[in-house]
Amino acid sequence: MSRFYCRDEELRKLNKRYENGKFECVVIYGRRRVGKTALINEFCKDKPTIFFSALNTTGKENLEALSKAIMSFERPNAESSPEFTTYDAALDELTALSKEQRIVFVIDEYPYLAKAKTAISAMLQHIIDHKWTDSQMYLILCGSSMSFMESQVLGKESPLYGRRTAQFKIMPLDYKETAVFHPNLSEEDNALIYGITGGVPHYINKLDVRDSVDEALMENLFDRSSYLYEEPANLLKQELREPAIYNAIIKAIAEGASRLNDITTKVGEENSVVAKYLKTLIDLGIVKKETPITEKPGKKTIYLLADNFFRFWYRFVPVNASAIDSGRIAKTYPHAVKQYFPDYMGLIFEKMCQDYLLYYADALPIELSEIGQWWGTDPQKKKQIQIDIVGTPVEGNDYIIGSCKYRNEKIGLDELELIREYAAVFGKGTNYHYYIFSKGGFTDGLLQAQERGEVQLLTLADIFE
Numbered sequence: 131m132s133r134f135y136c137r138d139e140e141l142r143k144l145n146k147r148y149e150n151g152k153f154e155c156v157v158i159y160g161r162r163r164v165g166k167t168a169l170i171n172e173f174c175k176d177k178p179t180i181f182f183s184a185l186n187t188t189g190k191e192n193l194e195a196l197s198k199a200i201m202s203f204e205r206p207n208a209e210s211s212p213e214f215t216t217y218d219a220a221l222d223e224l225t226a227l228s229k230e231q232r233i234v235f236v237i238d239e240y241p242y243l244a245k246a247k248t249a250i251s252a253m254l255q256h257i258i259d260h261k262w263t264d265s266q267m268y269l270i271l272c273g274s275s276m277s278f279m280e281s282q283v284l285g286k287e288s289p290l291y292g293r294r295t296a297q298f299k300i301m302p303l304d305y306k307e308t309a310v311f312h313p314n315l316s317e318e319d320n321a322l323i324y325g326i327t328g329g330v331p332h333y334i335n336k337l338d339v340r341d342s343v344d345e346a347l348m349e350n351l352f353d354r355s356s357y358l359y360e361e362p363a364n365l366l367k368q369e370l371r372e373p374a375i376y377n378a379i380i381k382a383i384a385e386g387a388s389r390l391n392d393i394t395t396k397v398g399e400e401n402s403v404v405a406k407y408l409k410t411l412i413d414l415g416i417v418k419k420e421t422p423i424t425e426k427p428g429k430k431t432i433y434l435l436a437d438n439f440f441r442f443w444y445r446f447v448p449v450n451a452s453a454i455d456s457g458r459i460a461k462t463y464p465h466a467v468k469q470y471f472p473d474y475m476g477l478i479f480e481k482m483c484q485d486y487l488l489y490y491a492d493a494l495p496i497e498l499s500e501i502g503q504w505w506g507t508d509p510q511k512k513k514q515i516q517i518d519i520v521g522t523p524v525e526g527n528d529y530i531i532g533s534c535k536y537r538n539e540k541i542g543l544d545e546l547e548l549i550r551e552y553a554a555v556f557g558k559g560t561n562y563h564y565y566i567f568s569k570g571g572f573t574d575g576l577l578q579a580q581e582r583g584e585v586q587l588l589t590l591a592d593i594f595e
């Protein structure tokens with residue numbers, strides 16, 4: 131079995147709740163493959179646990195599976211076990227167990243159960259209110275359908291509303307956590323692994339980098355028989371009824387369409403139809419909407435791929451499909467894939483730098499409220515500008531302005547000049563603190579500017595420290 135990494139904060143909080151001995155109803159949700167079940171297993175490994183993974187079938191078959199889960203807890207060595215004839219009987223058995231001891235009862239894939247047995251949320255609500263509140267039951271409801279978990283389990287319409295005692299939205303790992311999987315690799319390799327897998331532990335494991343990212347990509351992604359080659363299609367098929375349209379939308383965004391109109395034109399469907407599909411992709415954590423920081427959603431809102439793995443796959447697999455199919459990819463890889471990495475990594479590096487500033491928020495010269503990107507038009511030069519990082523203050527007029535360059539060249543004073551100009555166009559603050567992040571380092575001129583206190587300079591090595 132592979133090792134379990136990170137998630138310390140989630141485990142600490144889950145354990146703290148366990149120790150209080152009181153009734154808990156914890157909701158755990160997040161994108162598919164993000165590591166929800168692995169986290170629950172890690173939490174439960176030394177605790178009395180009934181783990182029921184709901185099935186995408188009928189209510190009857192789910193009751194059978196639930197019966198088995200309860201029976202294998204009560205009689206771990208029995209070859210066959212009786213089954214409960216009703217859900218009420220199974221829940222009553224759980225009540226009896228939780229009166230005797232602290233017990234963790236996990237329902238994984240809860241949306242499947244709620245679909246198969248529509249009354250289950252109301253039944254759970256009833257038993258929580260009448261029996262479990264005073265018991266030692268530690269209930270965990272887990273699911274990957276974000277919209278279902280957010281509206282039907284956490285939302286006001288749900289019978290379970292108000293019953294939960296905590297909720298955890300499990301997010302992909304960030305760049306530093308991703309690097310924990312490969313402590314012996316260089317910062318550049320670790321950045322790339324983050325850029326390819328998006329910090330989804332399952333994808334990090336499946337990419338399985340030993341010595342070289344190039345070799346791992348060739349074996350475990352740019353190969354038709356590999357798991358990662360199939361993954362986007364599998365995931366879409368598993369989650370959605372019309373994968374073809376979703377596929378076209380993701381491809382359009384990966385190829386650079388970011389406004390609704392551009393996506394619609396590429397896909398060849400009505401705006402309203404595409405908007406509906408986009409909403410589902412946002413629920414799945416594949417697409418995200420972005421608006422310039424400090425502005426409200428509106429005309430400037432754009433759509434981006436939230437998931438780096440999808441972004442990588444759709445950027446490099448479709449255009450190289452024939453080379454992959456014919457086995458020529460190893461030959462074409464240097465000019466068809468690898469030479470575009472600095473460009474591909476640009477956006478990812480921006481996110482890494484933003485995360486870095488959030489990590490060290492306490493050491494920043496301002497009390498940070500939000501961090502994001504800003505884009506708009508320079509009215510004098512009549513051209514579009516984009517500021518990679520803007521940090522807004524909780525109060526006052528001091529802002530952080532940052533630039534991120536993922537190139538193999540030294541960045542010089544002209545970059546500082548440029549972001550000073552951009553800050554003037556942004557125009558919200560009166561005092562700006564400048565940060566420049568560069569993979570390839572800095573010229574002496576810029577290093578001297580740092581010594582004069584005009585700018586903070588950080589390399590890839592600095593942000594991984």
Ligand SMILES: Nc1ncnc2c1ncn2[C@@H]1O[C@H](COP(=O)(O)OP(=O)(O)OP(=O)(O)O)[C@@H](O)[C@H]1O
Nearest residue numbers: 133134135162163164165166167168169274331332
């Ligand atoms: N923190 C972690 N450290 C190491 N490996 C992990 C971690 N989290 C998940 N994994 C790996 O990723 C795989 C998939 O994770 P898991 O099944 O927990 O995801 P999930 O969110 O429950 O997925 P789904 O919604 O598709 O059921 C696991 O089998 C495990 O190998």
